[in-house]
Amino acid sequence: MTRADLAVAAPPVREAPVLDELDVLDEQTLVVRAQEGDARAFETLARRHQDALYRLAVRVMGDPAEAEDALQEALLDAWRRIGRFRGESAFSTWMYRIVTNRCLGMLRKRRPIPVEEVEAPAPAHDSPERAAERDAGMAALHRAIAALPDDLRVCWVLREMEGQGYTEIAEITGATEDAVRGRIHRARTKLAGAMRSWR
């Protein structure tokens, strides 16, 4: 194997974040500190949650660049609003709600993208292994997800990709639990119909 081959085949290396003393703190302590204006505490919270929030954004938006924008704006929203977080829900649920609202707002302003143009979003640090995995069936599933109405897609992603419970999804989306169950099942039925030929 040549050096060039190795360069291509090498898995992406993500630098481990530098840990500091705040990384050992519990979430509630970090939230209180951030509410009192401690930017480092907020940064620690943001670092803990950003991967999950980005995954949600990229799956709802279907576009990594737009997901980046949504995450960035959502984190800034969170900083500006953290004083109003009262802890009625988990901090992660509160963050999911901010990202969801930001994504839905961006989707409302976006020109419709023909579903045929939707591609499976490449991860920010793609690897040949992952690229190979993105086969035709996965691309078809990505297209089918992109074709879902926004409210159905948000609920489906939170349930199937992020493993959230129905109660949490109702809190995140501001819908009733029954409405969430209905949306998720409509999304599942539509996806099953769209993917029937791939099974």
Place this chain on the structure above:
Amino acid sequence: MALTPAPDPDGRLACGRDASAVWDRAAAGEPADAHERDCPHCTAAAADARGLGALVHRMAQEQPEPPPSVLDRVMVAVRTELRPHDVLTLPSPHGPARLSRAAAASVLRHTVDAMSGVRARSCRIEQVTDTFSGEPGHAADVRITVTARFGVDLASVTARVRQMVAAAGEQALGVPVRRVDIEVVDVFGGEW
């Protein structure tokens, strides 16, 4: 042709079963009950769940990560939005000294964090008002909440916190601390 009928808006199959529950059980590989085995609606929903399951599972394994630049950009913006007006104004021989309240609180929290068996949570610093002039006085009062490691002697720990906070106020911030109110609000396990 799909057998699964369009569900009601509240997520019920035509047979009345909760569509999500039927789907979740099938996707998890749990066995169908007697009704689900005989019901065409439940059977179709379960077949769809199993058929889609592998692809959905594979997609869920994809873990795209945000570029590090996103958090960097956010924190640059956060730091420019810090409240510079929220300051303690303290008299000094060289005129009024201005000290960011958040930065001062951060120094006091760090002092507590460095102690064994205790962590700072909230830290609020209030300037003492001069009784006669009504102007901001030289000293400050501190209200601090802490979490303590399970099993520590709380009386001893809070006494040390009071001593260390007062010392840090005086030495690190140049602010005489008149009073330190400490409330233990939580406990934690482990060695830290």
